[in-house]
Every structure is written in C-alpha cells, then in structure tokens.
Amino acid sequence: MDLHHYKPCQLEQWINDAYLAEGIYSPEDLDMERVAGIFDTDVIYYLGPSFADWREGGYSVIFLDRTLQKEELRAVFFHELCHPVRHVGNQAELPQLFTDLQEVQAGLFQLYASLPFYMIHSYAEQLADTNMAPMLAYEFQLPVELVERRLQQIVSRIRKSAEERRMVESAAPPEQENRIVTHSPETLKMLDKLLWLSAQKGRPVFRGK
Secondary structure, three states: OOHHHOOOOHHHHHHHHHHHHOOOOOHHHOOHHHHHHHOOOEEEEEOOOOEEEEOOOOOEEEEEEOOOOHHHHHHHHHHHHHHHHHOOOOHHHOOHHHHHHHHHHHHHHHHHHHOOHHHHHHHHHHOOOOOHHHHHHHHHOOOHHHHHHHHHHHHHHHHHHHHHHHHHHHHOOOOOOOOOOOOOHHHHHHHHHHHHHHHHHOOOOOOOO
16 A cells, blocks of 8 residues: 555644644554643543533533443544534534534544544555554554544545546646658659749748758
C-alpha cells in the first residue's frame, strides 16, 4: 500500500493540525483528558449512558460510562468528542435527518481523531501484514472493528486517488512530435513553375524547404 497517495480531507487535516500544535505525536499521547483539553472539553466518568453536553460559547462536557472496557470507552470518547467540537444545537430538539447526519459526521471524526493518519503512516512497512488491525488496535487501545474501518477507508481513498490520476492522464492530449514536412516531386515541380511565373511578373516568392 503506497500511503504517499493518501489525501487527508479538510476535517482530518484540521484534527491533525490541532494535535501536532499540542505535541500529539504518538498513540501514547492520545490520552483522553489531554485530547479533550485541546478542544476545551471536560470528561466525566459515571454510571450511565455515554453522551456529550455542551453550550455554544459555554461549557462542554463528555459523560462516559465507566463500566465500558478501555477500548470501547476510548472509541465512544472520540465519537462523542465530535459533537461539542463540530456541532451546534441540541440533538433532542433537532429533526431526525439532521441528527442522523451529525451521527455520520461523528463516525468520521471518530476515525480521524482516534487513528490520525500521520501516526498510521509510521507503520507503513507493516500495513501489508494481515495482523495489522489487531496490532494497531493494541497500540491505540481501540476495538479491532474500528481499526479495520479506518484501514478500509484509507485503502478506498488511495484507490480513488489513483483512479483520478489515471483519468487525468488519459484525458491529457498526446504530445505533439516534431515532424519534418517533405514535398512530392509533383509538388516541387509546381512550386518551381510558380517561382518562374512570379519572377516574370516581378513578385518574389519564397520556396519552403
């Protein structure tokens, strides 16, 4: 897999820039409280369902069910983090279609934030290994299913980028070759006759090679 052809989307690049600006370089740096602090969000562990609560220009809190396994807890955290960071409005008061859209966006945010591409890139040599997903799941402390979705997304985007390059190359006009133009004997005779007639009338005619 040639990771050089992967193109992060705008949201993904925004997350990457926010992480790098705060010194998040490795999976060990992706501590939930530290990541939440980057986006001015607090984390509270309690006995109950996980959710995010926030007010624009005000507080931002993620409540996490502390009974969840570590890997699932982290997956839920990165999903819920999207809501206060990227969304406006109370989901309970929004139309269902808008709520569904926000959940889709949160799913994408979860992939980008929990498995930043610039960190995955450091494992490029091992990505062909069939055990890569479990290994990354261990390194990033995430469910294997989440890692598999992220890897599939990366492969899909690389293939799309390759297809776009092929389409551009196939649409490009062929290079023009330098050609030497030669005249047939009949054409040369006609040019000679024109030269002679023009000379008789006193008008110069230039004969090409």
